[in-house]
Amino acid sequence: xxxxxxxxxxxxxxxxxxxxxxxxxxxxxxxxxxxxxxxxxxxxxxxxxxxxxxxxxxxxxxxxxxxxxxxxxxxxxxxxxxxxxxxxxxxxxxxxxxxxxxxxxxxxxxxxxxxxxxxxxxxxxxxxxxxxxxxxxxxxxxxxxxxxxxxxxxxxxxxxxxxxxxxxxxxxxxxxxxxxxxxxxxxxxxxxxxxxxxxxxxxxxxxxxxxxxxxxxxxxxxxxxxxxxxxxxxxxxxxxxxxxxxxxxxxxxxxxxxxxxxxxxxxxxxxxxxxxxxxxxxxxxxxxxxxxxxxxxxxxxxxxxxxxxxxxxxxxxxxxxxxxxxxxxx
Amino acid sequence: xxxxxxxxxxxxxxxxxxxxxxxxxxxxxxxxxxxxxxxxxxxxxxxxxxxxxxxxxxxxxxxxxxxxxxxxxxxxxxxxxxxxxxxxxxxxxxxxxxxxxxxxxxxxxxxxxxxxxxxxxxxxxxxxxxxxxxxxxxxxxxxxxxxxxxxxxxxxxxxxxxxxxxxxxxxxxxxxxxxxxxxxxxxxxxxxxxxxxxxxxxxxxxxxxxxxxxxxxxxxxxxxxxxxxxxxxxxxxxxxxxxxxxxxxxxxxxxxxxxxxxxxxxxxxxxxxxxxxxxxxxxxxxxxxxxxxxxxxxxxxxxxxxxxxxxxxxxxxxxxxxxxxxxxxx
Numbered sequence: 325x326x327x328x329x330x331x332x333x334x335x336x337x338x339x340x341x342x343x344x345x346x347x348x349x350x351x352x353x354x355x356x357x358x359x360x361x362x363x364x365x366x367x368x369x370x371x372x373x374x375x376x377x378x379x380x381x382x383x384x385x386x387x388x389x390x391x392x393x394x395x396x397x398x399x400x401x402x403x404x405x406x407x408x409x410x411x412x413x414x415x416x417x418x419x420x421x422x423x424x425x426x427x428x429x430x431x432x433x434x435x436x437x438x439x440x441x442x443x444x445x446x447x448x449x450x451x452x453x454x455x456x457x458x459x460x461x462x463x464x465x466x467x468x469x470x471x472x473x474x475x476x477x478x479x480x481x482x483x484x485x486x487x488x489x490x491x492x493x494x495x496x497x498x499x500x501x502x503x504x505x506x507x508x509x510x511x512x513x514x515x516x517x518x519x520x521x522x523x524x525x526x527x528x529x530x531x532x533x534x535x536x537x538x539x540x541x542x543x544x545x546x547x548x549x550x551x552x553x554x555x556x557x558x559x560x561x562x563x564x565x566x567x568x569x570x571x572x573x574x575x576x577x578x579x580x581x582x583x584x585x586x587x588x589x590x591x592x593x594x595x596x597x598x599x600x601x602x603x604x605x606x607x608x609x610x611x612x613x614x615x616x617x618x619x620x621x622x623x624x625x626x627x628x629x630x631x632x633x634x635x636x637x638x639x640x641x642x643x644x645x646x647x648x649x650x651x652x653x654x
Numbered sequence: 655x656x657x658x659x660x661x662x663x664x665x666x667x668x669x670x671x672x673x674x675x676x677x678x679x680x681x682x683x684x685x686x687x688x689x690x691x692x693x694x695x696x697x698x699x700x701x702x703x704x705x706x707x708x709x710x711x712x713x714x715x716x717x718x719x720x721x722x723x724x725x726x727x728x729x730x731x732x733x734x735x736x737x738x739x740x741x742x743x744x745x746x747x748x749x750x751x752x753x754x755x756x757x758x759x760x761x762x763x764x765x766x767x768x769x770x771x772x773x774x775x776x777x778x779x780x781x782x783x784x785x786x787x788x789x790x791x792x793x794x795x796x797x798x799x800x801x802x803x804x805x806x807x808x809x810x811x812x813x814x815x816x817x818x819x820x821x822x823x824x825x826x827x828x829x830x831x832x833x834x835x836x837x838x839x840x841x842x843x844x845x846x847x848x849x850x851x852x853x854x855x856x857x858x859x860x861x862x863x864x865x866x867x868x869x870x871x872x873x874x875x876x877x878x879x880x881x882x883x884x885x886x887x888x889x890x891x892x893x894x895x896x897x898x899x900x901x902x903x904x905x906x907x908x909x910x911x912x913x914x915x916x917x918x919x920x921x922x923x924x925x926x927x928x929x930x931x932x933x934x935x936x937x938x939x940x941x942x943x944x945x946x947x948x949x950x951x952x953x954x955x956x957x958x959x960x961x962x963x964x965x966x967x968x969x970x971x972x973x974x975x976x977x978x979x980x981x982x983x984x
Contacts, residue, residue: 363801415704456710458786476683
């Protein structure tokens with residue numbers, strides 16, 4: 325009697341070996357089903373986000389698979405943080421060229437696992453295909469917020485203070501370094517900028533403070549200037565930013581001291597993955613305290629005003645004119 | 655005063671022009687935010703699924719963008735149908751080579767819109783990137799079932815009847831036609847098979863009948879023989895299928911009459927997107943009636959038994975031996 329059909333396919337084996345250990349939620353059914361299920365937390369809205377990263381576009385082909393996996397997850401986690409949401413889990417859609425083998429996949433799954441645990445965000449399901457193109461990793465992430473409390477881009481009001489977390493521009497300067505720029509930095513400075521490009525540090529620890537204080541928020545992924553302009557546009561507002569107040573790392577300051585034109589790269593380049601939010605003045609002190617309590621540095625960089633556009637004012641009182649406000653693929 | 659940052663980027667314009675009309679749910683915020691939200695239906699579990707299709711792998715580069723969009727959505731809708739779930743919405747991650755222009759995108763969005771309306775499944779958000787590879791469309795879909803009622807692959811019991819919807823093998827024969835096979839079919843027969851490959855007809859109308867009758871279910875996407883073997887494996891069961899009972903279209907019958915070896919292609923080829931389910935004998939008549947009430951043909955093709963493997967028995971009483979039980983990318 326022939327029973328050729330009871331064998332595991334190569335794809336099933338790949339899933340069982342590399343991805344099943346990440347599917348810790350009972351509703352993921354150990355990835356043995358076509359779909360997964362989850363009982364949404366009572367009284368909550370689900371927050372939904374998808375973002376993809378592509379080899380040769382969002383990361384270098386030679387980047388370690390472990391860091392690539394973590395970057396794919398973290399660019400989505402960063403959005404949830406800015407929306408004030410708690411991660412619940414994710415779906416993974418993976419397209420792999422044929423030269424990708426078990427070594428790469430093992431490191432990829434290992435990185436994904438580490439961050440799934442760190443951020444409390446298990447794998448619920450996925451899809452794996454061969455592609456004639458580059459590695460393409462698409463993640464759909466879902467989180468939760470108390471009903472009606474997702475923080476939106478729209479909502480900034482005149483007088484609200486503009487805050488950003490962490491430091492701005494490190495990743496875009498790290499990318500420029502990677503492409504061959506040389507500013508006579510120390511090894512530690514080079515390392516700092518390169519690491520900030522390679523692996524985002526999403527501010528999920530700040531999510532609750534954002535949710536309970538911010539009138540509007542988004543994560544900075546396509547450059548501070550362009551992203552703030554988007555927030556202002558959907559809020560029907562303008563903003564006035566003091567460039568001197570924008571938080572820069574020591575490494576970024578060293579770059580700009582050596583090459584002043586790189587200030588524009590820092591303010592308009594992508595991949596910061598910091599939280600940008602507006603906070604009513606009466607809540608600003610409480611927001612600072614809440615951020616400090618979770619060890620996330622935040623800086624007040626300006627104010628929301630009536631009008632249109634995001635104006636970055638230099639030490640000389642003049643607004644900066646940027647060649648390109650933000651990163652766009654199109 | 656320079657205000658270069660208040661302009662819409664090309665990517666924002668693309669989203670506003672092509673995809674905003676699909677984002678009809680208020681929680682999608684007109685695609686003007688980084689994330690979307692939805693209040694899950696009370697007393698329900700969410701059902702989560704992701705599946706991608708890639709140009710040159712799952713569809714031909716010359717296929718119409720309208721049908722490609724609908725296929726991308728429908729392969730996910732088919733999984734929800736087999737799990738007994740009602741669609742709620744989807745996220746779209748789109749990677750586009752640079753030669754894709756507005757004509758293609760307009761047709762793509764048009765097809766997606768048509769099916770989002772037909773299946774009650776609005777767009778909640780997305781991500782659009784350039785890729786040096788082929789068009790890659792990844793969809794993450796979410797639906798709902800009454801709590802605890804998602805129909806799983808595991809659950810088939812000895813004596814349960816095995817049912818499939820519609821007809822089996824049309825799409826794989828349609829693909830063979832597309833690749834140059836010639837079986838002296840009528841134009842109508844060729845058209846039938848080609849259409850079944852090009853555009854799945856997911857059985858979402860059958861979802862409630864599956865949910866209220868089936869002990870186990872999945873959609874047939876990688877070939878009936880291999881998919882049934884998977885269902886049997888996770889259920890810890892075997893099945894005995896009468897090949898003569900497997901529903902075939904007139905066109906598929908004509909192909910197999912001309913080329914008997916194509917029976918294996920029909921039973922093991924992919925892209926059927928029909929529902930495969932097991933139903934306890936006491937519920938079989940009610941399941942048939944419920945399927946008839948929603949105008950979805952279903953056929954009883956065999957029975958679940960103790961053991962391992964899915965056995966396909968021919969008219970001569972002998973089990974068929976397949977060279978390859980199902981489609982796998984790896």
